Amino acid sequence: MTAATTPAPRPGSPAPLDVERLRQDFPILAHRVRGKPLVYLDNAATTQKPQAVIDTVTRFYSSENANIHRGVHYLSERATEAYEGVRERVARFFNAPSSRQIVFTRGTTESINLVAQSFGRHAFGPGDEILITGMEHHSNIVPWQLAAEARGARLKAVPITDAGELDLDAFDRLLGDRTRLVALVHLSNALGTINPVRDIVARAHARGVPVLVDGAQSASHLSVDLQALGCDFFACSGHKIYGPTGVGVLYGREELLERMPPWQGGGDMIASVTIERSTWAAVPAKFEAGTPMIAEVIGLGAALEYVEAVGREAIAAWEDQLLAYATARVSEVPGTRLIGTARKKASVLSFAVEGVHPHDVGAVLDDDGIAIRAGHHCAQPVMQRFGVPATARASFAFYNTRAEVDALVRGLERVRTVFG
Amino acid sequence: MGSLSELYQNVILEHNRSPRNYRAMDDGSRKAEGSNPLCGDQVTVWLRMDGDVIKEVTFQGSGCAISKASASLMTGVVAGKTRAEAEALFDRFQRLVTGALEPAETETMGKLAVFSGVSKFPIRVKCASLSWHAMKEALNSAEPTHT
Numbered sequence: 098m099t100a101a102t103t104p105a106p107r108p109g110s111p112a113p114l115d116v117e118r119l120r121q122d123f124p125i126l127a128h129r130v131r132g133k134p135l136v137y138l139d140n141a142a143t144t145q146k147p148q149a150v151i152d153t154v155t156r157f158y159s160s161e162n163a164n165i166h167r168g169v170h171y172l173s174e175r176a177t178e179a180y181e182g183v184r185e186r187v188a189r190f191f192n193a194p195s196s197r198q199i200v201f202t203r204g205t206t207e208s209i210n211l212v213a214q215s216f217g218r219h220a221f222g223p224g225d226e227i228l229i230t231g232m233e234h235h236s237n238i239v240p241w242q243l244a245a246e247a248r249g250a251r252l253k254a255v256p257i258t259d260a261g262e263l264d265l266d267a268f269d270r271l272l273g274d275r276t277r278l279v280a281l282v283h284l285s286n287a288l289g290t291i292n293p294v295r296d297i298v299a300r301a302h303a304r305g306v307p308v309l310v311d312g313a314q315s316a317s318h319l320s321v322d323l324q325a326l327g328c329d330f331f332a333c334s335g336h337k338i339y340g341p342t343g344v345g346v347l348y349g350r351e352e353l354l355e356r357m358p359p360w361q362g363g364g365d366m367i368a369s370v371t372i373e374r375s376t377w378a379a380v381p382a383k384f385e386a387g388t389p390m391i392a393e394v395i396g397l398g399a400a401l402e403y404v405e406a407v408g409r410e411a412i413a414a415w416e417d418q419l420l421a422y423a424t425a426r427v428s429e430v431p432g433t434r435l436i437g438t439a440r441k442k443a444s445v446l447s448f449a450v451e452g453v454h455p456h457d458v459g460a461v462l463d464d465d466g467i468a469i470r471a472g473h474h475c476a477q478p479v480m481q482r483f484g485v486p487a488t489a490r491a492s493f494a495f496y497n498t499r500a501e502v503d504a505l506v507r508g509l510e511r512v513r514t515v516f517g
Numbered sequence: 518m519g520s521l522s523e524l525y526q527n528v529i530l531e532h533n534r535s536p537r538n539y540r541a542m543d544d545g546s547r548k549a550e551g552s553n554p555l556c557g558d559q560v561t562v563w564l565r566m567d568g569d570v571i572k573e574v575t576f577q578g579s580g581c582a583i584s585k586a587s588a589s590l591m592t593g594v595v596a597g598k599t600r601a602e603a604e605a606l607f608d609r610f611q612r613l614v615t616g617a618l619e620p621a622e623t624e625t626m627g628k629l630a631v632f633s634g635v636s637k638f639p640i641r642v643k644c645a646s647l648s649w650h651a652m653k654e655a656l657n658s659a660e661p662t663h664t
Contacts, residue, residue, distance in 0.1 A: 453582075454579075454580060454581040454582060454585075455581075456556060456558075456580075456581035456582075456583075456641075456644065457525075457581050457582045457583075460521070460524065460525075460581075460638070460641075461521060464520070464521040471556070472555070472556050472557065473556070473557045477557065480557065486557045486558070486559070486579045486580075487556060487557050515521070515525060515530070516530065516533070516534075516582070
């Protein structure tokens with residue numbers, strides 16, 4: 098299903114998930130919304146948190162809180178160990194060559210802005226080109242527009258097909274002598290398309306062009322193996338992989354991170370400071386100015402530990418079954434049109450209901466306790482490409498069930514009744 | 518929390534299905550556009566004035582049932598009003614959809630009272646008021662050039 102999977106230690110297919118038992122790990126899933134059981138199908142926006150993550154953050158603030166990298170005291174040493182331990186865990190989780198290549202940020206958006214500002218400052222010049230795609234989230238468009246404007250560079254985008262796949266012939270044509278970076282999404286939040294990142298990286302590297310991968314969605318749905326993907330940068334968010342908000346990750350190839358100037362100045366990112374000049378700490382500290390989001394990083398560690406315990410292959414297998422089931426069921430509802438029908442997809446089902454605006458679809462579903470996203474999904478160029486102002490989007494996590502898909506379908510039938 | 522039937526009253530559903538005055542206006546009109554960057558809704562409102570009186574209002578755009586019905590009903594109630602009357606109605610409509618209107622005042626709103634349920638759905642307030650803001654902006658835009 099995915100282009101790059103973690104080297105599988107277990108032979109055969111993974112044992113199926115006990116979804117009903119796993120749901121009990123997520124306290125919010127037992128809540129009722131508008132008097133109805135919550136059916137949470139907005140996982141591409143943010144995932145719910147297991148008790149283990151909530152408890153870890155609570156425990157940190159209750160009994161372990163201290164600042165890191167500066168204390169001679171017990172709690173500070175413990176907090177530093179925990180924080181740096183998560184860096185090791187993140188590196189293992191995504192199979193990065195070393196934890197020095199893992200920078201903590203506030204999220205995917207900040208990770209991409211870091212690269213656009215810092216890498217962009219020395220890599221982009223007048224007339225140079227940055228190549229993105231037509232299915233990017235605004236967070237993988239706007240930072241490049243800002244960097245391009247500042248450096249006199251130009252932004253180009255690879256078009257997408259009617260199915261919502263990248264036009265790879267166009268990619269080859271657009272990848273030119275002036276291309277200084279390719280930036281693309283791994284798993285589209287608006288369409289569900291899984292892009293052939295390994296293939297793209299190979300084509301770009303053949304011309305000496307580095308590649309940034311937006312992994313906001315792929316981090317939790319695909320077993321991302323950074324060494325197998327071969328990309329130069331990878332950005333993702335903690336809150337979309339069952340962790341806290343306010344924490345994200347930037348992975349970078351070491352020699353690139355070494356060459357890049359700091360993008361924010363402050364405490365913790367320096368080697369020495371005088372009034373005249375300063376020298377920088379080694380990576381990754383060079384990119385982590387100021388007190389970071391310590392509790393959130395530690396919470397992210399608990400989230401990754403939880404995901405590993407559930408089993409990433411089993412998660413992917415169940416989510417694939419669920420998406421196939423939902424695709425079939427929603428397609429049967431009269432008047433629905435799927436937006437995004439790529440051959441390789443994961444976790445996202447975007448659709449339009451004929452004659453009914455997605456907001457109204459969302460409002461009727463909400464009345465039944467069903468949470469979906471209605472809107473442009475911060476991907477307005479995708480909406481323009483498919484000629485719709487917005488779509489309704491159901492997005493799945495491993496704790497979703499077939500019964501919840503059935504509830505969605507009943508809700509869509511009610512939409513037809515209300516607006517028919 | 519409001520119920521679905523409070524939000525989607527029959528008048529709203531009917532105007533959503535067949536919006537009134539849904540067309541562009543040609544020369545001699547004033548126009549303004551409104552958009553909601555959060556949801557991508559867009560509306561264009563055209564006004565034809567005769568001195569201080571709004572003779573005709575039309576609109577086009579894409580949006581949810583609330584925004585479309587609100588624009589449709591607005592084109593009907595604003596036509597024939599003076600600038601001052603339209604602006605006063607704009608203010609009362611804002612208070613209606615934010616739940617700040619006294620019940621006695623709500624009764625004076627006529628057909629527009631169907632939007633009182635919107636106040637219980639805070640995220641839909643912008644949908645209901647989008648076309649009204651565009652109308653007000655068109656009212657204050659420069660005189661059209663007659664060719």
